[in-house]
Amino acid sequence: MSIQEPLPFFTGPDDRVSFHRTELAPILSLYGRMVAAGEWRDYGISALRDMAVFSIFRRTAEHPIYRIEKRPKLRLKQQLYAVVGMDGQVLKRGNDLSAVLRVLERKLIRSVD
Template identity: 40%
Template sequence: MTADRPACALTLAKRPYGRNHRFMDEQSPITPFPKPDKPARRGGQVAFRREELMRLMTVYGRFVSEGLWRDYALHMGAEEAEFAVYRRASEVPVYRIVKCPALARKQGAWRIQGMDGRVLKRGRALEPLLRYFDAKLLKLVED
């Protein structure tokens, strides 16, 4: 220390970046983040991709135009995503189209369930699964 400068001025003169810069030897020790009890889930939520949702809405639109379906609901949870269709808004769903990626290697990620919860069709891809509804729209036309 010199007599003409106070101690703090001498310390600031040694610092090239000014008052707020801290050197590595002046920092407090780094403490690691605590580890969670469970490993974190990747993704966290199962959802429909845009292409899947477009195909579902196409089938839904065809049935609405025929007057068979009136409402739909989406539910996206941690293990499965569900597209439910209704005849009326106050009923239980007529069909539930469920995407469950955990079953993709076993039984297929997709399934159609009826009103009573029975699995009507199961598949690995959405497009072949939705062909189930094609037979429901066929009408007998007389000449």
């Protein structure tokens, strides 16, 4: 008799990582301010098996200019949240979402000045 191992691929919606309402509130607040400033136009949310991604677009048909990633498996090693630029460079990483989002807040201040 053989022991069956768990399937290594996505098996259902319960396996997905997603943003909680308390995490989406500051993200959407920042997004709204950047839309009002004319910097951003669209967003997309992905709930994947190992991470959740909030992608920010300048125009709908483009690649995302920023990605806000939540990776629960990295919370002890490389931190839970990360802001990633268009070129794949990590702009800020940390366990406090509001502190990580400050890197994008600075861009809002520059665009308004």
